[in-house]
Amino acid sequence: MGVTEIESADCVVGAPELQIVASTGSTNDDVMELGRGSAPHGACVAAHEQTAGRGRRGHGWGSPSTGLYLSVLLRPDVPMSHYMGISAVCGMGVLDALHSLGATRAALKWPNDVVVPATDASALDRKLAGILVEAGTGDSGMFAVCGIGVNLERPTLEGDMGSVNPLAPAGIADAMAEGAVAPGFDELAQAIRDAVVARVDAWAAAVNSGHAVAGPLAPVLSEYFDALPLMGARVDVVYPNGNVAATGDFVAVDVWGRATVRLEDGREVVVSSEQASLRRAAW
Incomplete structure (x- = not known):
């Protein structure tokens, strides 16, 4: 898979092992390879650094060693037409994880970036995390890979960061509630993987219950609204x-x-x- 220096990471009972690596080209590429095989729903690779990260619309994605780069394999049992809802659902899962660890100032920017909202109406929000969801097919059928990059510290914007005139970055400390201690790499990686999988599982169950006939975001739309400060x-x-x-x-x-x-x-x-x-x- 092109990953090196695998460290140990505790996993929740019944979940696939979370692999933490020092450096890789792209965690999305690593998990895409897992998805084409028989790796289970929830398999995950997290890296301290990426050398060939990418963002939406084919942009390169700066991935300095001050961040967490994590990709999760998702195999939701939903109609193919509903895969377009996975991106927003994963954003909500990342927000769940951040809030559970005290980063309660974090919010979503449509469709799924995570930002620290500006406190001054004349200022811009700061970007804490970006999410890229890609679909693939393999031995076990269709799957999605949710790639997440979180700034553990405020990086310096250099090179192609994924868009024209990107938002100024935030670090995890900027999102923490007063008096809360920012989580470390391993704790944050585990919390994000588990929360994303939990969100996708709950969403897929709602889709299959018949409550999402109108469209893929129908089961979560009200809660999604509440997560969008804009x-x-x-x-x-x-x-x-x-x-x-x-x-x-x-x-x-x-x-x-x-x-x-x-x-x-x-x-x-x-x-x-x-x-x-x-x-x-x-x-």
């Missing part, structure tokens, strides 16, 4: 090249994960995360 705020709709397409109020996310922004003239713009991203607008 909901109701004035935002810029930003294309991948950095150009601002529109400015308005972020008013909704639908069951397919698309965001709705209401312009000043009352018209509504609906965008998918592949088309654009949302940024807090300057007044």
